[in-house]
Amino acid sequence: MTARREHLLDLAELVLEREGLDGFGVHALARAAGIKPPSIYKHFAGAADLQHALISRWFRRLAAALDAAESSIASFAAAYRAIALAAPQLYRLATYGPLDRALLDPGAERAAxxxxxxLFGEEEASDEDxxxxRLAWAAAHGxxxxxxxxxxxxxTDLDAAWRALAAALSG
Incomplete structure (x- = not known):
């Protein structure tokens, strides 16, 4: 990946968090970068490519956080929550709506x-098994x-809700 593309992705994350999903896109990124929208297409094939590059980054960031966490449900939940709350608009982009896996960086989703x-001893399982x-991921997402x-x-004591989730999944 080129340094310019990486810079644009860094900027895109800032724009996404500031503008939200509804205000984010190629035009908003171009404005923030001080360039014309067609210049974005030198680095991204289109809006979907830009979005999936950000989603791939999020998956890799989540993978790193989960890999660094202790091997416990509570640590998994805390890491997942921290990543989501650190960049809520990026989280929404990555986890809401359809996902075109063909546009993701190879291995990004699987790494997460x-x-x-x-954590669950399912690393040898097939993609469907x-x-x-999946339950832990879905519960944390919800x-x-x-x-x-x-x-x-x-x-509401949200920390208590997260502890309850970890306790339920640990049993």
Whole structure:
């Protein structure tokens, strides 16, 4: 990947967090970079390519965080939550809506899933056969999505909810 493309992806993350999913796109990135939109196409085939490059980055960032976490459900949950809350708009881009896996960097999604698979001893499982890892991922996604959307009643102890999730998955 070229240094210019990496710089544009860094800038795209900032624009995405500032503008949100609805205000993000090639034109918003071009404005922030001080260039004309067609110049973006020298580095990305289109909006979907730009989005999937960001999604690939997010998967790799999650993989690194999960790999660095202790081998426990509580650590998995804490790492997942931290990555999501650190860049909520990037999280939404990466986890909401359809995903064209052909546009992802090879191995990016699998790298993130691999940490969860190891945690549950499912690393040797086929792509279709890892129910506990999928359950952990889905439960963490649901909890953090509601947290990002501010859907919990005021005063809710979200840390307690995350501890309950870890306890339920550990049993």
């Amino acid at each position: 899933l691999a940490a969860a698979l190891r 890892h129910p506990r890892a 909890l953090v999505s509601l947290e990002i959307a501010d859907r919990f009643p005021p005063g």
